[in-house]
Every structure is written in structure tokens, then in C-alpha cells.
Amino acid sequence: MAHSILLRNGGIEVTILRRGAIIQSLRVPDRNGNAADIVLGFDDEQPYKDGTSPYMGALVGRVANRIAGARFNLDGKEYKLAANNGPNCLHGGKVGFDKVEWSAEHTDEKRGPGVRLAYTSSDGEEGFPGAVQVAVHYVLTHANELITEMHATTDKATPLNLAQHSYFNLAGHGSGTVLSHQLTIHGDHFTPVDDVSIPLGDITPVSGTPFDFTQPHAVGERIDEVPGPAPGGYDHNYVLFGLGPDARDKCTGGMASDTPQLAATVLDPQSGRGMHVLTTAPGVQFYSGNFLDGSLRGKGGAVYAKHAGLCLETQGFPDAINQPNFPSVVLRPGEEYRHSLVYRFFNQD
Template sequence: METSRRTVIAAAAAAGVAAATAGTAHASGAGGRKPVKELFGTLADGTKVHRWSLENGGTRLKVLSYGGVVQSLEIPDRRGRYRNVSLGFANIEDYVASSPYFGALIGRYGNRIAKGRFTLDGTAYQLSVNDGENSLHGGAKGFDKRVWDVEGFTSGSDVGLVLHYVSGDGEMGYPGTLRATVTYTLTRDGDWRIDYAATTDKATVVNLTSHVYWNLAGEGSGSIYDHELSIAAARYTPVDSGLIPTGELAKVAGTPFDFRRTKAVGEDIREADQQLLYGQGIDHNWVLDKGITARPEHIATLRDPSSGRTLKIATTEPGLQFYSGNFLDGTLVGSGDHIYRQGDALCLETQHFPDSPNQPSFPSTVLRPGETYRTTTVHSFSA
């Protein structure tokens, strides 16, 4: 790796760790173990894919250089028993052939862009279309299908990884060379923090996120409809039949999308609501009450009553995409040798809103030369 790349990665690690330290009140205890790297598999073109193992504060995390994928995330239940709570595969071949973004870093643009088109500064761009007539999660070969440069680090009581990828001008139709750096940090409290950063040499749009499929009872254990969820949002963005936002910011009150009070994920998911019919369940963006913030603020809590495992999410982002695993159809076999069926996991993707490049009233996703894209999301675990 060239010296300039090392400098970028070292600086990103330092920034991520400093931010994590500033935003997290640490309990007493020893620091995490040094990250461990091993060969996970080899792509058809001969590119090696490595897996990095991290452990700190009671959380165990395994990450692939392919797509920045979280291959497993293990946390204990109320009796101290560990389970992997993230859906994934046991081998690289399945990730390449059939992964529905299991655990992946998503870019350049998380979620959908209508017809894969947008206009920026008077120039029209046509993106890779891979979801009917729309572009989803960066196109046919988004960041989830790229091999990232990865380096491990330890700093004080924290342990983590810095992932780096350069997306060339025109890749998947997006303008500008985008240099993306994502820092995964496990704190001494066992929090998993993600710091995203990116720069560009030409005006572009960017919306990075993580696509972990959560089942707090354990990967392959069955439905998440009895999981209890709360979301700090009084509005959401309704969609059309192609799951593209209409532009409306609708109230959740009186709809199945009201999670302001804690309720079971499956409580209203079978209601005869047109929005649920469009998504075959929930696949919508919530407009977070807090909006964009300088520091991560708590926006959602997910709990599995059977195990006691609880996930709390804080973010700087203005939106949260809640997807209830509607398109898991029994054709995939996961890392624990279980078949994944509809509703066997859910995703909580912190983000800017879908189709923002075509929705002037939504928060902007435009990044210009000289600016740095920065967002942070923190996942905290307990039982």
C-alpha cells in the first residue's frame, strides 16, 4: 500500500477513535484484543478476501474485506450465552452469488433512486439500474461488491478497522472520483461505532449506510415479529408501487408505521394498508424527529424478549430505513446452516432519505469538491 494511502487510513483511524472516545462514556476494564486477520476465500479473478475478527467489551465482530461485510456479530443474552445476531453466509461464494446485502457497506447511494436518474448542476446522469427500473444501493456492482483495503488498529481501550475504497469517476454512472473511508470501532463498553467519511473531485451524491440483518434471538432462530421496537419519529416517507418516495412527509399517527411507543414488530404488519402491500411488509424510511445532528443521538431501540438482548441505535443521520426482511423467501441457507424465510431478520439502516437527488424538499445528499462527507452511527448492546 502506497504511503499516501497509509496516511489517509492512519488519519481516519485516529479521527474515528477520537470521536468514539468523545461520544462514549467508558466503563472500567481492559482494552480489546488486537484484530486478527485470516483468509476467508478467493474471488473468481484471484482476488483474496480476508476476514478480520474483533473482540471488545463483550462484543465479537467478524468483518470481510469484500463489501465491508459484517459476517457475524456475537453478543450475550441475559444468561451470558453468546449467539450470532447477524444474518450471513459461511463462504465467499454465496456472498458473491446471492447475497441480499447481508451485513454490507452500501454506497455510493444507499436505498433507491427513481429510474436511476438525477440531474446535478444542469447535467443529467444515468446510473446502473438493478431494481426494476430503479437504482438500488449503488447499482449492480455497488460498494457491497467491492474489495476494500482494510487495516486493523488498537488505540487505548478501543479496537477497530479502517476500510478504504476509491470509486472512480463514472463508476455505476456516478460523477466524480469518490474516496470513501469507513471506520469500525468496538469500544470497551462493547459498542459498535461506524464513522463514515468521503471526499470527491467533482460534484456528486453520496449516501452511505450499513445493511446488517438483525435477529437478536440468534441467526437462523426464526421470525423477528415478536421483537419489540421503538423509533423516535412522528413522520415517514410514503412510497409508490416501485418503493420510491412520493415526496410526502406523512404522519405515522393512526398507521402501522407508528413506533413512537414500543410495540412488537409484527403487531400491525398484516394490516390492510396500501403501503404495506407495496413493500410486502415494511420497507420504508422514517423521518427522525431529531433531524441531522452534529453528534449521534438515540433514535431506536430493538429488544428480543426471549433472550433479553437489546440494541440501541444512535446516529447523526436524519433518516432510518426499517426493512422487515420481506423478500427472504426460503432460497438462502445461512452461516448457521438454517434456511432464511420472510421475517427472519430486520434491517435498521441509518441514512439520508431515498431518492433525495430527485426530491428538492428532502435533506441534500450532494457532496462537492473541498467538502467532506461525515456521518456516524453507534450500536449499543445489552441484555
Template sequence: MTKLLTLTFTAIFMTVPASTGVTAEEAATSTRLHTLKNSNGMEVTVTNYGAIITSMLTADRDGNLADVALGHRTAAEYIAASEKPYFGAVVGRFGNRIAEGTFTLDGETYTLATNNGDNHLHGGNVGFDKVIWDVKSASDQSIHLTYVAKDMEEGYPGNLSVSVTYTLTDENQLVVDYAATTDKATPVNLTQHTYFNLAGEGNGTVLDHEVMLNADRFTPVDSGLIPTGELRSVKDTPFDFTSPKSIGRDIETENEQLALGKGYDHNWVLNKGVSATELTLAAVVYDPATGRVLTVSTTEPGVQFYTGNFLTGTLTGKSGKTYSHRGGFCLETQHFPDSPNQPDFPSTILAPGEKYESQTVFAFSAR
């Protein structure tokens, strides 16, 4: 069912300055929550502010439900938090980083916000995570949201029409379908930025979670977390998750790349061929304490595995518990970071007359 955010949410939203991407009028009249439910009791709640997944109730091995998605308690906290973790949001127009906030396309140089040190991150100051999306349709198990990014919005060329559809199946799969068209060539790289803790949000770190990544290579980065252009083998490095291992096993290993990311915050090159678009296994994550399993498949060529390295314990989650350092992990299915400046990476340029289509499936089970 679709409902207005609580009175507390709406009242606080009305004080938000327009520089956040949301006007007072939009906040008061247009923000909604929608809960998807399946026959097994799984629930996923979405808001049209940022197309954010605000909660995800899934069962453990004993059938007990818990919210495994990190998030804020009120709408105001999504906007005003001193830390900007992008909890649950769809990020774009370009997810991840673009070096020095600039790229050249068809002979013209475009300048973007540098909102992550010297670099551009997740679409800029007012990316897709900070705008009101239109709800075009909604049912018990699906919601379809759209947004139109104007030409030169956040410095990007072209009027870009974007949609995201969340569908919750009776097989406990959350299917995320993205689509976009443009009237001018432009980079597009959309992803979903949910932080997961399969023990339940706020229940400690994820260091004991066991992870398998279907990737023999990753893209090493420089000090600004911009890929160097190399596709490096994971063999004999802490980045080898080709067989399941705990997140914590190697995360403190002395390693230049781990030091640069303050842990894992890198793009893995999925074993599918960089131009392939078929739905392919990306990752499997298992929590031994609860038995919950998350399996991620995607049509994208890469996945950013991030281990909550910049969570500091200052944010309080929905259950009233603080989110500790490494209290969540992300699996951001994507094209590679800085692709507009890396000609050897799969292209992220969408041209007029073409259609951007991407799918990611988050499947939940227990053992």
C-alpha cells in the same frame, strides 16, 4: 487478528468472474477477515470484501453468546446467491433507491443502472458491497477500510475517496464512522446493511421483537418504493413505533403502504430536524425471548426499517439454518431515498472541498 479467509473461501473466490467487481487475482490475494473483540467477550467479524460484517457475537440475559447477524457461510455465497440481500455490507455510492436510475446535477443528467425494477438500488450492479476495500489499519478493537470509486463508476460523477471505520468499545458499542471526499459534485449516501435477529441468526422470525423508532413521520412510497415526497405522520397508522410494539402486531394490517412494501420497508424521519447532524437516538429493539437489546443512534436524518420481507427461506445461514420470511430486520441509517430527485429532502450532494462525515452506533445490552 487479521487472517486470510479459509481455503474454501479463497478457492471459490478464484472462480468469480470480473463482472462481479472482484477479479480472480484480487480474490486469491486480497480478501481478509478481521475479528474485533472487547473485554466482555463480544466479537464482530469484518471482511474487506464489501466491508461486510459477517458475524456479531453478543450476550443474552444469561450471558450466553450468539451470532445475531445474518450472513452467508462462504465468500462464494456472498457473490453467487440468487437472492441479493446485501447481508452485512456497506452500500453506496448511494444507499437505497434513485427513481428510474437518473438524476440531474449542475445541469447535466446522469444515468445509472436500473437494478431494482425500473429504479437504481444501493449503488448499482457493482456497488461498494461488491468490491475489495483496502485495510489501512487494524487493531483488536478497530478496523479502518478505504475505497476509491472512480469518476463515472456505476454512472456517478467524481473520483470519490471513501472510508469506513468499525470500532468495538468495551461498552458493547459498535461505532461505524464514514467519511468521503470528491473531486466533482456527486450524491453520497452510505449505510450499513446488517440484518439482525436478536434471538440468533436462523432462529425463526423477528416478529416478536419489540421496536421503538424515534420518529413521528415517515416517507410514503409509490409502487416502485420511491418516496412520493410527503412526510406523513405515523399517528394512527401501522407505522407508529413511537412506543415499543412487536414487529408482528400490525404488519399484516390492511394498509396500502404495507402492501407496497410487502411489510415494513420504509424510511422514517427521525425526530431531530432534517438538517441536524448531532448523534441522535434512532431505534431500540428488544427480544423478549433472550433479553437482548439493540439501541441505534445516528447523525443521519432517517432510518430505513426493513423487516426481511424478501427473504424466502431459500438461503441457508452460517449455522446451517434457513433464513425464513421475516427472519431478520435492518435499521439502515441514511439520508432519504431518491434525495437527488427530491429538492425538499436533505441534500446528499457532496462538493469538492467538502468532507462527508457520518456516524452510527449499534449498542448491545440485555435485560
């Protein structure tokens, strides 16, 4: 099969790369029927392969987000990982799932066209135990949805936490910043972080803080009030669906539910493009593109400056393997990891 796969349904088009199971482009019409590519990325594969791309559009793993000190203990044994984000391991290490080649096959079912990608992660890959069989199924539905279904099994106990890492700009990927986008997050708690973005272990109410998106706010409305590591902005995990401090006890198999629930909504007032994000995961990492600095030239020569895109990465909590208060991300033999994510597009008049 070709290195890229194009799916079309109605006015929406998505291009998926076998490299990293990456969403390379996603064209969605605005309120006037004019389509634009709303995800950041690159025209060719090299930036995705060599690490120039900051995980744009990728399926990240074996463990999304950060593992403190690039190490963890599991069943009495310590495992050491690559430290590729200061002292921490980020998104699976130096060669995570975002950089490998996946097999791919087209699917065609009642809900719409799709592609199923698969990868076998060997025992010891990037320091993680167990051979893991991973599959991701992208489906472009007749209901203006892009569905991502993630599955995995293992032959040894291992941490596993997959995430889809697209950067969105609903005005178009090269149109400027997302600071005017209106965002709602259905999480009334979040997990504060230290100066290297590792959770402190607390699950804290968002009320009265710049982290409160339980009602719609512009992304840039309070961004200067966000404490934390330079260069400033949001890069925090939200506890979804009212799980709050009891999230660990309310999750089964690391997931909050069997059926995707509404986690977030983002709207670009100028174009009218909107997107609901639904998931079965207990958390969503809201990242406001803080480390984009204008040095990357993306598709069509677009310059990606700070806050040129935002990510809403549904996942288990960061550093959960080292945080006993967080829902477990350990997958064991005989179990199946199942994580569903839905991007549902709409237009506001």
C-alpha cells in the same frame, strides 16, 4: 491482510470482511451470558460477491436505497445509472460498494479495537460522477458498542449516501422470525412510497398508522396493516429526531447532527438482548425482511424465511437526489461526508 478481521472486546465478537466492508458475524451474550450470532449472513464470500446475498451486513453505496428511474440531474447534466431494482437503481447499482474489495488496517485506541477500511470509487463508476475516496471505521468499544464511522471526499459533485445494511435477529440469526421483537423508532414522520418503493415526496405523520413506533410495539403486531408493494411488510424511511417536514432546512451536509443521537431501540423479549441504534443521519430505513423467502441458506445451513431479520439502515432519505423537499445528499469538492452509527447492546432482565 486476511480477507476477514476478527474484533473482540469483553463478551462481544465481530467479524468484518474486506469484501463489501461486510459485518459477517456479530456474537453478543444474552441475559444469561450465552452468546449468539445476531446478524444474518453466509459462511463464505461467494454469495456476497455474486449478488446472492441481499446486501447482508454490507456497507452500501455510492447511494444507499433507491434512485427513481435509475437517473438524476445534477448541475444541469443528466446521469443514467443501472436499473437493478425494477426501473430503479438500488444501493449503488450492479456493482456497488457492497461487492468490491476494500483495503483494511487494524486500529487500537482507547475506546477499543477496530479496523479501518478504504476504497476509491473511480469517476464514472456505475454511472456516478467524480472520483470518491471512501473510508469506514468499525470500532468495538469497552461500552458494548459497535461503532461505524463513514467518511468520504470527492473531486466532482456527486450524490453520496452510505448505509450499513446488517440484518438483525437478536434471538440468533437462525432462530426464526423477528415478529416478536419490540421496536421503538424516534421518528414521528415517515416518507410514504409508491408501488415500486419510491417516496412520493411527502413527509407524513406516523400517528394513527401502523408506522407509529414512537412507543414500543412488536414488529409483527400491525404488519398486516402496512400498505404498499408485495410481499408486504415494512420497507420505509423514518424522519428522525422530530425533524418532520422541515428536515431539509435542519440538516447540515446531509446530516441531522454532529453527535450520534438515539434513533431506535429493538429488544428480543425471549433472550433479553437489546440494541440501541444511534446516528447522525436524518433518516432510518426500517426493513422487516419481506423478500426473504426461505431460498437462502446462511451460516451453518440456517434457512432465512420471510421476516427472519430486520434492518435499521441509518441514511439520507431515499431518492433524495430527485426530491427537492428532502435533505440534500450531494457531496462537493472541498466538503467531507461524515456519517456516524452506533449499535449499543444491552440486556433486559
